[in-house]
Amino acid sequence: MVKRVTSREVARAAGVSPALVSRVMTGKGHVAEATSARIREAAAALGWQHNALAASMVTGDAPLIAVVTARLEFDWRAQVLSRLLAAFEEMGVAPMMFYAAEEDRVAALIAETGRWQTRGVVVTAGDVDPGLAGSILRQGRFVAGLNRPVPAAGGYAVGTDNAAAGAQAAELLARAGRRRIAVLAGPPDSRAGGERARGFVGAASGASVVHTPGMTAADGAAAAEEWLALPPGSRPDGVFAANDMLAIGFIDGLRTAGVRVPDDVALIGFDNLPASSWAPYDLATFAQPVSLMVEGVLAHIDATRRPGGAGPAQGGMERLPATPILRSSLGLAAPEGEDSGERP
Amino acid sequence: MVKRVTSREVARAAGVSPALVSRVMTGKGHVAEATSARIREAAAALGWQHNALAASMVTGDAPLIAVVTARLEFDWRAQVLSRLLAAFEEMGVAPMMFYAAEEDRVAALIAETGRWQTRGVVVTAGDVDPGLAGSILRQGRFVAGLNRPVPAAGGYAVGTDNAAAGAQAAELLARAGRRRIAVLAGPPDSRAGGERARGFVGAASGASVVHTPGMTAADGAAAAEEWLALPPGSRPDGVFAANDMLAIGFIDGLRTAGVRVPDDVALIGFDNLPASSWAPYDLATFAQPVSLMVEGVLAHIDATRRPGGAGPAQGGMERLPATPILRSSLGLAAPEGEDSGERP
DNA sequence: GTGAAAGCGCTAACAT
DNA sequence: ATGTTAGCGCTTTCAC
Numbered sequence A, B: 001m002v003k004r005v006t007s008r009e010v011a012r013a014a015g016v017s018p019a020l021v022s023r024v025m026t027g028k029g030h031v032a033e034a035t036s037a038r039i040r041e042a043a044a045a046l047g048w049q050h051n052a053l054a055a056s057m058v059t060g061d062a063p064l065i066a067v068v069t070a071r072l073e074f075d076w077r078a079q080v081l082s083r084l085l086a087a088f089e090e091m092g093v094a095p096m097m098f099y100a101a102e103e104d105r106v107a108a109l110i111a112e113t114g115r116w117q118t119r120g121v122v123v124t125a126g127d128v129d130p131g132l133a134g135s136i137l138r139q140g141r142f143v144a145g146l147n148r149p150v151p152a153a154g155g156y157a158v159g160t161d162n163a164a165a166g167a168q169a170a171e172l173l174a175r176a177g178r179r180r181i182a183v184l185a186g187p188p189d190s191r192a193g194g195e196r197a198r199g200f201v202g203a204a205s206g207a208s209v210v211h212t213p214g215m216t217a218a219d220g221a222a223a224a225e226e227w228l229a230l231p232p233g234s235r236p237d238g239v240f241a242a243n244d245m246l247a248i249g250f251i252d253g254l255r256t257a258g259v260r261v262p263d264d265v266a267l268i269g270f271d272n273l274p275a276s277s278w279a280p281y282d283l284a285t286f287a288q289p290v291s292l293m294v295e296g297v298l299a300h301i302d303a304t305r306r307p308g309g310a311g312p313a314q315g316g317m318e319r320l321p322a323t324p325i326l327r328s329s330l331g332l333a334a335p336e337g338e339d340s341g342e343r344p
Numbered sequence C: 001g002t003g004a005a006a007g008c009g010c011t012a013a014c015a016t
Numbered sequence D: 001a002t003g004t005t006a007g008c009g010c011t012t013t014c015a016c
Helices: A007-014 A018-026 A033-046 A052-059 A075-091 A103-116 A130-138 A162-175 A191-203 A217-229 A244-256 A290-305 B007-014 B018-026 B033-046 B052-059 B075-091 B103-116 B130-138 B162-175 B191-203 B217-229 B244-256 B290-305
Strands: A064-069 A094-099 A120-123 A142-146 A156-160 A181-186 A208-211 A238-241 A266-268 A285-287 A318-320 A323-325 B064-069 B094-099 B120-123 B142-146 B156-160 B181-186 B208-211 B238-241 B266-268 B285-287 B318-320 B323-325
Touching (some): A007 A018, A007 A033, A018 A033, A075 A094, A075 A290, A094 A103, A094 B075, A103 A120, A103 A130, A103 B052, A120 A290, A142 A290, A162 A181, A162 A238, A162 A323, A217 A244, A238 A244, B007 B018, B075 B094, B075 B290, B094 B103, B103 B120, B103 B130, B120 B290, B130 B142, B156 B162, B156 B290, B162 B181, B162 B238, B162 B323, B181 B191, B244 B266
Parallel strands (some): A064 A094, A142 A156, A181 A208, A181 A238, A238 A266, B064 B094, B064 B120, B142 B156, B181 B208
Antiparallel strands (some): A094 B094
């Protein structure tokens, strides 16, 4: 550790008091143009940087936001993070990451965020404990859940309307003339998968639910094996996969056995992965409202900084609609909306 | 902002001096078991959390590490980040993210990291300015570049040995009996693409270099158009794509025109994306040494914390070998190494 | 427009 | 084993 330059030294070099240096940095109070310039020069000459730690301590407000996250291989998480980080950068707040190796570490991580005087927490993984959220909220900090509820008064949560999308999937498959339909729901404990499946089943009586151990392409391929093992007469001819990975693995598995998509099985996935638009798949899917979710979070953060504080958001979760992307895997004769084919 | 609880209040509640509370938190100095317990109880009762900001200020060492990054859609970046964040979490240091919306913001971001008294900077995007790196290093902080050099004495850098992999790609295509070979190098200003292409060309005289505007599947498909536009006699029969996205788009483009892979064109990509192993592609590729890169960075950070400081690393970049993943797109009769097929 | 003085919440000698 | 005393580097009244 080398001796650090302090604002006092800058002040002395510029022939002013430390208070003036502070005023120049914070922009609060009036400083003569000439003095300000002299101070900046002195700072540059000494290589001084404004110490954010010290400043935060005395003001009691650190321009810090905590982001609780987990495996970034998940598409929506990486996307959402990219945009959140870009926005925070622009807002001039520094994001601190709290990475959960295991889902059950999330509560501990959320608690940790308080040690750094962060303005609040954005949670993109795991579950938000009501008591914990409440205590953070009571400190005047915010708690924002992405694709997960924040069950506490004053908490904010946005997410994809999975159930509505599920219902829409059922409707699309019906419109494509499919009668025996099924949903690949992912693991029984998958929140998103469960919601999508419930919406699907709710809109289509008689739909069957197939759980898979995970939500990878390999799990989709395994589901294809199961499909092939069914007596031909009872095989579903329309399938909604809770995500694109599952759908892609399912397609690959079916094709290996000579089954045709969409002729033999119509298919729709979820996530609008880049791969869904690739030639071998041309997979119909749903695009998550990533931009809107991020905007929602940013708007909430912004609201908590203003006089009135955040609005009346009371533990409910704002549900944003996913956008159906119609592609040939659905086997719809003539999609009324043109295939947008846009990337996520 | 609500009135915050301080260690002094905890001390009073526990009937001790503030110093003891500090000792319990830092674990330095001896505290009687009973006293320690009393203090912890008081803290819990008051809902007090140790203030990391204040502690860091007085010790002069904040357990903070800056990570400069950019678009997380890039596969290796998301992978590397996941592991780095997990490791930092385990080390008990908090990662602060500095997100570069544009490559040319990187220098400014690296400079910013000093304001938070971070122990050092891990750079995963853009270029590291030598002067800037030098001044950070002189402050006793570390600078670690991932897949980019840190041109300053004491800086550390690890990355994939792109040139060696390029050479190996050429060799593999030769072994597959290909004579007219080419490389899809990506944009002329792509560092990784350029290195891979140079290694390829260096190992195979007569190889042609094709630049593409970007490195997406769409760019690969456009390259396929170009390939098809060539007179049949002069079309390359072996292609090395600087990444899997490009390769996949190229395959899709060729197939649409009835060209067969590997019969008409043998192909090898780079990155070992999950998609490379999917049935329609079964794309030979190279896996980046992600784990080793991360380990290198962690070891360097660890070294900088010890007495001797970091080793003699002097601006050079540690080059780690990419692992070839042999798959059917290469058209090798009998791969001597079994297809590992492992995911990245 | 500028300076002096008093802390922010904690830790680190140095005492005891 | 515990308490006392100075600060860390900055911001903020309150004077002038």
